[in-house]
Amino acid sequence: MTNAxxxxxxxxxxxxxxxxxxxxxxxxAAYEKFKADATFNAxxxxxxxxxxxxxxxxxxxxxxxxxxxxxxxxxxxxxxxxTGAHKINNxxxxxxxxxxxxxxxxxAETGAGQHGVxxxxxxxxxxxxxxxxxxxxxxxxxxxxxxxxxLLGAEVVAVKTGTATLKDAVSETFREWTRxxxxxxxxxGSVMGPHPFPxxxxxxxxxxxxxxxxxxxxxxxxxxxxxxxxxxxxxxxMGSFWxxxxxxxxxxxxCEAAGRGVDTFETAATIxxxxxxxxxxxxxxxxxxxxGGIAPVYSISAGLDYPGIGPEHAHLHDTGRAEYVxxxxxxxxxxxxxxxxxxxxxxxxxxxxxxxxxxxxxPNMPKEKIIVITISGRGDKDCASVAKYRGVNIDE
Amino acid sequence: xxxxxxxxxxGKAFIPFITCGDPDLATTAACVREMVKNGASxxxxxxxxxxPTAEGVVIQNANLRALRGGTTTDKVFELVKDLRRDVKIPxxxxxxxxxxxxxxxxxxxxxxxxLGIDGLILPDLPFEEKGEFLPLCRKYGVDxxxxxxxxxxxxxxxxxxxxxxxxxxxxxxxxxGTRNKIVTDLAPIxxxxxxxxxxxxxxxxGISTPEQARAMANLSxxxxxxxxxxxxxxxxxxxxxxxxxxxxxxxxxxxRRKYDSNV
Numbered sequence: 156m157t158n159a160x161x162x163x164x165x166x167x168x169x170x171x172x173x174x175x176x177x178x179x180x181x182x183x184a185a186y187e188k189f190k191a192d193a194t195f196n197a198x199x200x201x202x203x204x205x206x207x208x209x210x211x212x213x214x215x216x217x218x219x220x221x222x223x224x225x226x227x228x229x230x231x232x233x234x235x236x237x238t239g240a241h242k243i244n245n246x247x248x249x250x251x252x253x254x255x256x257x258x259x260x261x262x263a264e265t266g267a268g269q270h271g272v273x274x275x276x277x278x279x280x281x282x283x284x285x286x287x288x289x290x291x292x293x294x295x296x297x298x299x300x301x302x303x304x305x306l307l308g309a310e311v312v313a314v315k316t317g318t319a320t321l322k323d324a325v326s327e328t329f330r331e332w333t334r335x336x337x338x339x340x341x342x343x344g345s346v347m348g349p350h351p352f353p354x355x356x357x358x359x360x361x362x363x364x365x366x367x368x369x370x371x372x373x374x375x376x377x378x379x380x381x382x383x384x385x386x387x388x389x390x391x392x393m394g395s396f397w398x399x400x401x402x403x404x405x406x407x408x409x410c411e412a413a414g415r416g417v418d419t420f421e422t423a424a425t426i427x428x429x430x431x432x433x434x435x436x437x438x439x440x441x442x443x444x445x446x447g448g449i450a451p452v453y454s455i456s457a458g459l460d461y462p463g464i465g466p467e468h469a470h471l472h473d474t475g476r477a478e479y480v481x482x483x484x485x486x487x488x489x490x491x492x493x494x495x496x497x498x499x500x501x502x503x504x505x506x507x508x509x510x511x512x513x514x515x516x517x518p519n520m521p522k523e524k525i526i527v528i529t530i531s532g533r534g535d536k537d538c539a540s541v542a543k544y545r546g547v548n549i550d551e
Numbered sequence: 552x553x554x555x556x557x558x559x560x561x562g563k564a565f566i567p568f569i570t571c572g573d574p575d576l577a578t579t580a581a582c583v584r585e586m587v588k589n590g591a592s593x594x595x596x597x598x599x600x601x602x603p604t605a606e607g608v609v610i611q612n613a614n615l616r617a618l619r620g621g622t623t624t625d626k627v628f629e630l631v632k633d634l635r636r637d638v639k640i641p642x643x644x645x646x647x648x649x650x651x652x653x654x655x656x657x658x659x660x661x662x663x664x665x666l667g668i669d670g671l672i673l674p675d676l677p678f679e680e681k682g683e684f685l686p687l688c689r690k691y692g693v694d695x696x697x698x699x700x701x702x703x704x705x706x707x708x709x710x711x712x713x714x715x716x717x718x719x720x721x722x723x724x725x726x727x728g729t730r731n732k733i734v735t736d737l738a739p740i741x742x743x744x745x746x747x748x749x750x751x752x753x754x755x756x757g758i759s760t761p762e763q764a765r766a767m768a769n770l771s772x773x774x775x776x777x778x779x780x781x782x783x784x785x786x787x788x789x790x791x792x793x794x795x796x797x798x799x800x801x802x803x804x805x806x807r808r809k810y811d812s813n814v
């Protein structure tokens with residue numbers, strides 16, 4: 156029998172070195188204590204509202220709706236949060252929790268740099284030391300975010316091992332945590348890793364679906380028919396889905412990064428091309444070879460360029476409660492440009508994967524149906540790489 | 552009960568680690584035979600994994616060299632089959648949970664048993680998750696080795712009471728790799744271990760010199776050395792076996808000499 160703790164169906168668990176076990180047990184105990192604590196929740200809500208700028212807008216994308224000619228499209232504007240992405244929700248929660256636990260130092264992995272920037276921001280705000288691990292490849296793709304993190308007082312370590320992308324940054328952050336535990340909290344950026352991280356991150360991100368629900372009821376007097384979000388590890392998607400899971404009539408769709416296509420090796424679509432495995436502390440779906448070696452993955456989006464997916468998504472996939480679809484680089488780039496042109500909103504290239512799927516399904520849906528797309532982040536950071544994709548050279 | 556306890560029957564045990572296929576499997580086979588010839592008590596054979604999260608940079612690079620050279624789990628099994636024609640000392644695999652899971656846990660563990668692998672060390676499989684493979688390990692008679700870390704504290708007794716084969720005591724915080732000094736106060740940890748089990752325990756992580764090995768073996772029943780051996784391989788490549796034989800001899804001599812004083 157496998158451990159029942161932190162399981163979503165068969166997925167999840169705590170597959171980590173013994174050195175870290177007491178750290179995650181301590182974290183779980185602290186989280187159980189503070190999540191029910193009125194003062195903690197009041198402090199967090201204050202940070203959400205006054206610092207991060209919540210609640211984020213639920214915006215009716217009228218031009219996009221008219222242009223596609225089908226379902227009504229709303230955008231959940233997580234890109235308008237302070238630091239420009241949904242990542243701040245989780246980070247403020249974890250940093251506050253770490254502070255209450257007496258930790259003085261935050262470490263984190265980052266792919267696109269959004270989680271690193273958010274962590275560096277929270278560390279500056281709460282006067283904590285901060286070290287961010289980022290794949291060397293990503294420090295090049297996202298040079299501006301590296302500068303932002305340093306500006307915020309964080310140290311940025313370029314990870315050169317393996318494929319020098321997000322998975323290697325996660326591995327290196329775990330290694331750093333085993334080196335230094337007593338004063339350090341690993342502020343994990345997605346609904347992944349060992350228990351209790353998938354649960355903690357989901358709970359802090361659940362504010363997204365809580366707001367969508369009340370905003371939608373206020374605007375339309377009913378729930379949306381479809382909620383779409385992009386999925387790498389899957390934190391903005393889990394946050395967007397969570398409060399709708401019991402509302403079975405609401406269709407939940409996660410968009411994975413297919414890179415150059417699910418029939419190529421240059422893909423990061425875990426559900427479409429992976430199988431069950433054990434890695435980075437969790438049992439879930441992973442892109443891997445026949446001997447269990449973790450496969451190098453590829454996507455134009457540094458934030459979705461990860462060979463696994465959070466364990467609760469794996470479970471939602473198996474049970475059929477959520478559907479996961481692959482979106483290619485080409486589709487995402489077109490959606491990136493489309494939303495910029497149509498609504499004057501430049502989405503993160505990650506979020507553009509969700510926009511691309513809405514473009515596919517909205518025209519075939521009746522006008523009274525409603526789609527909510529979570530725009531998980533803003534796209535300024537991606538302009539250079541999209542320009543490069545289009546063959547345009549710009550100086551950053 | 553496997554024959555792992557035999558490794559500790561002749562005094563303090565020396566347990567070297569080697570990544571299979573670094574730089575190639577023929578070199579690994581020659582190194583293992585040199586280790587045996589020079590007195591190694593038990594050998595940890597590492598099956599390379601793409602993302603060895605508990606390893607420092609030295610063993611990470613060994614894993615990458617082995618994988619780039621085309622080493623697979625099936626080829627490591629072939630290596631063991633060859634070794635078992637003449638190597639009689641206990642052999643254990645050290646790898647990661649997904650190498651076992653991805654191969655098919657039953658197929659992997661039954662193959663281990665058939666080839667004469669005595670135990671399995673999986674650093675990303677803590678006490679709470681050992682149910683993942685323990686029933687199969689029991690079924691086929693392969694010991695699932697437990698690890699104790701400097702941070703284990705209140706968990707030591709619980710882990711030790713159910714431990715099989717030998718206990719792997721992690722000397723230091725952090726990942727594998729040589730260290731100038733081992734700062735953890737290991738004596739209180741060993742005391743709890745002794746109170747809760749009769750199986751032998753060996754200390755690993757950070758050990759490279761004969762002096763460190765002797766000090767760690769004096770505290771416990773043996774010393775485990777990995778990164779220091781991999782460094783020799785990285786330096787000498789396919790010429791490494793004779794150097795690894797000489798290194799083994801140095802360590803074994805330091806463990807077997809009689810010492811009155813505590814070092």
